[in-house]
Amino acid sequence: MGRGRLRVYLGAAPGVGKTYAMLAEGARRRERGTDVVVGLVETHGRPRTAALLEGMEVVPRGTLDYRGTSFTELDAGAVIARKPQVALIDELAHTNVPGSRNTKRWQDIEEVLDAGIDVVTTVNVQHLESVNDVVEQITGVPQRETVPDEVVRRADQVELVDMAPEALRRRMAHGNIYAPEKIDAALGNYFRVGNLTALRELALLWLADKVDDQLDRYRADHGIAGTWEARERVVVALTGGPEGDTLIRRAARIADRTKGADLLAVHVARNDGLTDAGPAHLTRQRALVESLGGSYHQVVGSNVPDALLDFARGVNATQLVLGASRRGRVAQLFSRGVGVTTTAQSGTIDVHLVTHEETNQGRRWRARRTAGLPAARRDAGFAVAAAGLPLLTFLLVRLRGELSLASDILLFQAAVVGVALLGGLYPALFAAIGGSLLLNYYFTPPTGTFTVAQPEAVLQLVVYVVVGVTVSTIVDITVRRSREAARARADAEVLSTLAGDILRGEHAPIAGPGGYRALGNILERLRETYALTAVTLLERDPEAPVTPDTLRDPDRWGIVATAGGEPCTSPDAGESDILVEDGTLSLVLRGRTLPASDRRILEAFAAQAAVALRHRRLAETARQIRPLEAADKMRTALLNAVGHDLRTPLASAKAAVESLHSPDVAWSAEDRDELVATAAESLARLDHLVTNLLDMSRLQAGSLGLAPRRVAAEDVVARAIGDTGRDAVEIHVPDGLPEMVADPALLERVLANLVANAVRFNPPGEPVVITASAHGDRLELRVIDRGPGIPPADRDRVFQPFQRLGDRDNETGVGLGLALARGLAEAMDGDITPEETPGGGLTMILTMPVRRPRTPAEAPSGGEAPAAPAPGPDEGDTEADLADPRIIDRVAAWRDRIGNGNDRAGPSQ
Known part of the structure; x- marks a missing residue:
């Protein structure tokens, strides 16, 4: 069986009826006798959509357990085993539950198509990868489920399901799309008229490109060369x-x-x-x-x-x-x-x-128009013609009577061709005319005069001259074309090398005034190619008036980049210059005067230098804007967090206190204690969240105070688990481990965050395991859970502040736990690394520096003054004794990475 055919109903917006259209299509095909099954359809509680499912065969869904909850997904294997002619599968862009056969539903559909089964599916325009960011900008709502555009473009048929914004809002208001409690919020946010109009236009434009592709294929397949004015x-x-x-x-x-x-x-x-x-x-x-x-x-x-x-x-x-x-x-x-x-x-x-x-x-007229043979060869051609033709005449006169006139003409013709090959057009013309005169005087009857008695001899002489001139012209044109082709090839090689230099050095900075690798490569390549002593790119003050004086005034020009020796300070300082960018830039060359034939290539160098300068400045602007974007993103995330996560415990505490204060209710002692406990618990959670936010702010501001000293692993682990309890945590810390160098309070908070995170995701009844081991001058604390773990692609992204990955309880915090833990660890010269637990789960590895006791080999030899004694077990280390400049550097590095938006962007557990 061949591959199945794919039909996609593209919705301009949610609720336009794409699922209804898909089911109606399935019903029509079933009435025509086609074997149709429903692989998966989401009715979203809409009765008219559910009514179309009546009487249709539905393939049972697959069931998966994820984090203690059962989910149902498309069972592609069951659909393939059923082998229908057509399968109806809703929501092409859907992301499957972890543990499914494929990550995305469109991958399941690809398997069904490969089995030779036709598929009818649906997708909304906001889920197309190419317009995903545009939709978020328009609506303010990020779309986390996307499908590659190529998947939809490969579809055999794409049909737009559209509706006027006003009609869609009426459908929403009548309760045909969302539940009544969600209608007002939807109409005031996502389903505004402007949003729906923009989504409708995006869908139409995207589909127009798809139609263009189909039209181009049709015209190519049918050999249609005429213009079809379907689009201007x-x-x-x-x-x-x-x-x-x-x-x-x-x-x-x-x-x-x-x-x-x-x-x-x-x-x-x-x-x-x-x-x-x-x-x-x-x-x-x-x-x-x-x-x-x-x-x-x-x-x-x-x-x-x-x-x-x-x-x-x-x-x-x-x-x-x-x-x-x-x-x-x-x-x-x-x-x-x-x-x-x-x-x-x-x-x-x-x-x-x-x-x-x-x-x-x-x-x-260009200088290269006269670029024929060199002058030396032309002079040689004239000399050969002037000496060779008389010598040839002398030899042929001695052989008079043995050769005919035709043979004499052929020999002179050969001489003309030789002169043409040697000296080009003008020596050949001289040889042709001179040869015709010699032939006429010495070999054409009557000899000794320039009179020609026989008409045949006249014809022979005329043909001789014409052939000589023609051959000379062809030889000259060939020589010119060869030289032009060689010149063009050399120019192409120079431009190819220039392009390679630009590509290789586009993003690497170099030293110098305004230097940049791409720009420096261009100037250095120009200097090497034409053996110049210096090449300088100057920029004119844009505020200065454009006059001959200002164009030559050194004070009006600034050096952008230079290559070679001493830079030029004005266009007049070099042998030649090229103005680009409407006269605001000047490429100045020093060393020798270049011929006019090189002007085109010099202009190409100048144009590429201007482009490289523009790209450099755009990159610099982007680097300046990036910290502002990161700060804005941080502020937005903070506002979102404050608006949701901080409000929840505050609301709970407020409700409990107001209930206690209410004079209308006589609370029992037990109820009163429960309300007080609720308020205390909510305020404690609020205090924890505010503390995390303040610590994160201190880290970014570089004002976090550190008091590093020796800390025993068993002590900090015991304090970190706190109220978590021994039932939820197993501790395996061997004796004899070296002590860590850290701030005890901050280290305890780091470990407490890791333990709390592990307990939250660990299966019920399964304890979190904490182990410790020493490796050289580092000590590792491992917090091991048996939860769902983190995909490898997300392990370096889970430490982004204000985001969570798959929390079952979305109100447990602002998503600062792991971000703050890593920040505090790195501030103490430590690190946190996630890795997979063998058998399933996640292991967080906290690595900290240690202070080992002095070995006998390190002790001073006899006779030397003893070194200052190491602190005893009861003395402790002072902050000055244990302060390490690396700790301060780590704080600054971590602050810069968070402030500038590092590559660990994304959700975190």
């Missing part, structure tokens, strides 16, 4: 010239006239490697296109109009923007040009020819 797509053609900016902005305005239109920029590179495109212009224009929301593309082709139209038809473009020809009017008489040719062949694609400042200006 504007393509702008870039030549690499300065007029590209004007064309891009014009194309963007055209695209903006139609909401949802796409903007695409394309540059056609010739496949012979020879191009007049300016890399600096293309780099800048690519950034401009992307800043306007478009995309940049490059294609290769020998025929620019054909390549351009092939690309436009391939992306189903509706409009094409071209620049008016830059060629002069005389040149346009001999060739129609790219614009006119493209317009004539465009078919259904609308073509816009946009005028610009370069129109009809003609192509500028």
